Amino acid sequence: MSKKIILLGATGSIGVQTADIIREHPEQFTLTGFSAGRNIELAKEFIKEFKPEIVCMQSEQDAGTLRGEFPQTAFVSGNEGLIETAVYDADVLVNAVTGSVGLEPTLEAIKLGRTIAIANKETLVTAGHLVMESAKRYGAAILPVDSEHSALFQSLNGEKIEQATKLILTASGGSFRDSTRADLKNVTVEEALNHPNWSMGAKITIDSATMVNKGLEVIEANVLFNFGYDDIEVLLHRESIIHSMVEFRDTSVMAQLGTPDMRVPIQYALTYPDRLERPNAKRLNLAEIGKLHFQPMDYERFHALQLAFDAGRTGGTMTTVLNAANEQAVAMFLKKEIKFLQIEELIERAMMAHNPIASPDLETILQVDSETRKAVQNMLK
């Protein structure tokens, strides 16, 4: 039986790769609906190819244009349209939008008990406790799409989680893994966008270079697997072959490995607990690779990762501040309004200025998110 998929963020990097998988397995999956932000050209291609029932565009104007051209499809728009798409009849909701805009649609789909394949880490970072509590209450499965969390999830397969003692997240080190802090002062946007192992969107590539991405992943791991921050370790592993590991109390370590290819964890989230063929994927050949390297994480060199651990340990709205400040700062860096090292500087300033609120509700989270973005925007004025 074909699984019906709703894909939020279809035109981003994860979205396009999710579409690849649906295309490769037409018997297994049907793309029932998607959101496409402002990318009307790619939306048109996907509508022609997948014939979805519902499509959400960011602007009502784009939705209107498409409505005229594709009378068989329902078009919606804006944040309300995104929620409408998220709760549309489906077996799996893939949340692949970037930023905290993915939060409300996810919470609404959870209320319907939907299986959520979550690539939108900001949802878990800003409101992890709401998502996980709600998922438990409504019996919704939350499946990770990030390669690291998918690796942890796979390493926990068939195991009792209370017998696991440590989550070990691997980090490639990003675009500047071999640079000193002095080197980082004047790096350009173009240099930061050149990731050595993974082909990803702009925001996450910058987050990899600052190591904020690994920080968000640490918080995400805390939320998804309910592990304390003392039991989550980050290990530098430049080849990105071991995607992450779990240590158990008998000292055994289980790991998931593979050639870096986001389609593998995306597909796993769609097929779990089964595995499907990946017909054209490059198989891992360790003999050819020859060596895998590991280094302890340097928290002074990668100061933003320390900030993420600090935010996680503080908890409450502090992780929302970390995430919102980072989103705003990265946007400013991509527009060349600030320098690379100012990203972490702005995050730290936002965190220092914030008085955290414990167990925040959705309204509080959205308010802190919005206030933080404004504050960061005005910090340099």
Added chain:
Amino acid sequence: MSKKIILLGATGSIGVQTADIIREHPEQFTLTGFSAGRNIELAKEFIKEFKPEIVCMQSEQDAGTLRGEFPQTAFVSGNEGLIETAVYDADVLVNAVTGSVGLEPTLEAIKLGRTIAIANKETLVTAGHLVMESAKRYGAAILPVDSEHSALFQSLNGEKIEQATKLILTASGGSFRDSTRADLKNVTVEEALNHPNWSMGAKITIDSATMVNKGLEVIEANVLFNFGYDDIEVLLHRESIIHSMVEFRDTSVMAQLGTPDMRVPIQYALTYPDRLERPNAKRLNLAEIGKLHFQPMDYERFHALQLAFDAGRTGGTMTTVLNAANEQAVAMFLKKEIKFLQIEELIERAMMAHNPIASPDLETILQVDSETRKAVQNMLK
């Protein structure tokens, strides 16, 4: 509730380490019985410490001596005594004897539906089809103790085996991993006994140096997991940190890692599907290790491994010949009657002289085993 353990081969390397685990977890395990070969001193220590109900010695004379000293324990001897011990009331039978002497006791315990933790690879290599058919028929679980097979077993945990595409056994390369074939001509017994990573018995250490051990493991993997020889790969990995891996059809590779310590897989076989603490064990620290190395296997350099694949592909009694010829040749090498490279030469000659019999019964296997040993013994006369 405490698990009752019967331990065949208590005084060998695996046996002593199994005793360590029972000692570390007195609430979890009771050593109900064991066999101790000719090692009467260690047998006495174990009897005082564990107060077993039954003990088997190789000679009736040793059994008689102990009978006088320990009136609370039943003493048996010889091959019949070994069978009597194997079928004694227990939850798990650990078969840690060396050589094909472990075969009949295992088959008898299987008939009682016992869980068998099998470290005695010769049993699976010489009579794998009988063991697995019988285990299926009587509902006996066969749990691997070898670190490689335990790693495969753990990597398959929670997975569907039909979705696995390849078993990848790692090999350290043994005592002579950096030697050429020319270097091997005049190596001594003492040099061969010096394994770089694992502390093991003499026979298996020589088998590691000749790579016959890896060959036996390939055959064992074929038997335990029902994978064809084309889907079993051997990868040189000098650090013995990744103990083995399983590739799945989605290109994901699951692996089990750890500091080389046989007590981890032994304990896992005793506790499966649970994991218990290993209080004093060294945890894996990849940042400290720094690099893991991988090389393709060189089948000309390690000719004995090629012979094992050949024997496995031929099947029938050919694997019995491989194993018996090897046991005889290793015994001769340890007695300094032959040179190191003659071990594989004698195996090859025994295989070439043999006319394999398909699906042999136990009697045929034992006969071929015995004939092969005699033939190898006489080959150099």
